[in-house]
Amino acid sequence: MVNWNSLRDELEQAKQEGRYRPLTVWESRSGTWMTLNGRRLLQMSSNNYLGLTDHPDLKEAAIRAIEQYGVGSGSVRTITGTLDIHDRLEQELAQFKGTEAALVFQSGFTTNQGVLSSILGPDDVVISDELNHASIIDGIRLTKAHRKIFAHKDMDQLEAVLKESAGFKKRVVVTDGVFSMDGDIAPLPNIVELAEKYDAFVYVDDAHASGVLGKNGKGSTDHFGLHGRVHIQVGTLSKAVGAVGGYVACGQVLKDYLIHKARPFLFSTSQTPAVAATCLAAIQVLKQSDELIKKLWANASYFRSKVQELGFDTGGSETPIVPVIVGDPAKTMRFSDLLLEEGIFAQGIVYPTVAMDKGRVRFIVTAGHTQEDLDFALNALERAGKQLGLLG
Ligand SMILES: *Cc1c(COP(=O)(O)O)cnc(C)c1O
Numbered sequence: 001m002v003n004w005n006s007l008r009d010e011l012e013q014a015k016q017e018g019r020y021r022p023l024t025v026w027e028s029r030s031g032t033w034m035t036l037n038g039r040r041l042l043q044m045s046s047n048n049y050l051g052l053t054d055h056p057d058l059k060e061a062a063i064r065a066i067e068q069y070g071v072g073s074g075s076v077r078t079i080t081g082t083l084d085i086h087d088r089l090e091q092e093l094a095q096f097k098g099t100e101a102a103l104v105f106q107s108g109f110t111t112n113q114g115v116l117s118s119i120l121g122p123d124d125v126v127i128s129d130e131l132n133h134a135s136i137i138d139g140i141r142l143t144k145a146h147r148k149i150f151a152h153k154d155m156d157q158l159e160a161v162l163k164e165s166a167g168f169k170k171r172v173v174v175t176d177g178v179f180s181m182d183g184d185i186a187p188l189p190n191i192v193e194l195a196e197k198y199d200a201f202v203y204v205d206d207a208h209a210s211g212v213l214g215k216n217g218k219g220s221t222d223h224f225g226l227h228g229r230v231h232i233q234v235g236t237l238s239k240a241v242g243a244v245g246g247y248v249a250c251g252q253v254l255k256d257y258l259i260h261k262a263r264p265f266l267f268s269t270s271q272t273p274a275v276a277a278t279c280l281a282a283i284q285v286l287k288q289s290d291e292l293i294k295k296l297w298a299n300a301s302y303f304r305s306k307v308q309e310l311g312f313d314t315g316g317s318e319t320p321i322v323p324v325i326v327g328d329p330a331k332t333m334r335f336s337d338l339l340l341e342e343g344i345f346a347q348g349i350v351y352p353t354v355a356m357d358k359g360r361v362r363f364i365v366t367a368g369h370t371q372e373d374l375d376f377a378l379n380a381l382e383r384a385g386k387q388l389g390l391l392g
């Protein structure tokens with residue numbers, strides 16, 4: 001007789017170590033204030049940076065697309081699943097990012113999987129920042145390429161690795177544009193310079209930079225003025241853009257190659273018409289005005305500086321992702337629980353997601369937060385911090 005005892009044992013152990021996480025089930029739409037178990041909570045853990053999940057233009061575009069195209073696309077992209085709105089979305093994305101072409105996938109996760117697994121072979125080497133996202137790590141695992149990891153943002157190590165990688169056919173340097181746990185920005189100008197010196201490709205994953213960094217949210221390449229010098233720009237349509245999906249902005253050759261090689265593209269059904277239309281509407285919203293992005297950054301600066309003034313450690317944060325580093329995992333989760341009692345949802349992040357002594361409660365500031373919302377959070381942070389002895 002078969003049974004699930006081994007799985008049960010593992011879950012039991014996770015419970016004993018405080019790592020067991022039941023799902024949090026929300027009773028309201030994504031937004032600044034959300035309902036959980038009948039309570040209104042200030043949301044500070046969502047990637048809905050610009051509040052686009054609830055934008056009237058996006059909702060109207062989705063409804064119109066359903067009426068015109070129905071709810072499903074019917075197949076993978078290579079058979080009958082490329083509707084004119086899918087094609088238009090890729091043209092718009094390429095134009096927005098200033099690249100020759102763009103190719104859309106079902107998510108940012110599958111974009112990394114699809115691109116990395118397609119372009120890397122046994123004669124190649126991939127050089128990856130140690131804090132890169134899980135989807136990059138998984139994408140690399142799907143290849144037979146040699147792997148080299150450099151310490152987070154350590155350009156001396158990157159140069160040393162590039163130097164010793166001269167024998168490989170392709171060298172690809174991969175980095176997150178904005179790192180999701182620390183909210184710091186990759187040193188893209190230095191990476192590009194080193195890559196050019198050692199003939200390597202540059203691959204940046206802008207999941208947390210899409211709609212956040214650069215003019216009108218065009219991403220980290222635009223932020224640093226590196227147009228034409230970053231070969232592969234991955235973005236997500238699931239965070240600031242407010243819907244779901246991922247894309248790669250690149251040259252036409254790479255796009256054509258991926259259409260023939262990338263397995264999530266070839267073997268998984270394309271975005272629903274409503275999603276494609278929503279993303280098209282989101283790009284229009286981004287292009288029309290940078291008001292939301294300005295508000296986002298003003299909120300982020302205000303919140304981060306006030307948190308620092310209170311005496312908390314925000315690590316390397318320089319974006320709307322503001323971690324409050326607590327250290328010990330149990331204390332970190334206690335801090336998050338105290339904030340929840342105060343009416344604030346801010347996720348505790350502990351080992352093994354981050355190092356054992358680097359537990360943190362991660363705040364994500366959005367354009368939708370009002371000054372009152374942020375002050376409400378700051379007051380709660382001060383009380384909870386004093387209660388836990390985190391502040392003097
Ligand atoms: C969130 C994230 C992804 C995954 O994007 P989805 O569209 O949610 O699948 C990929 N890379 C990074 C760096 C991310 O933060």
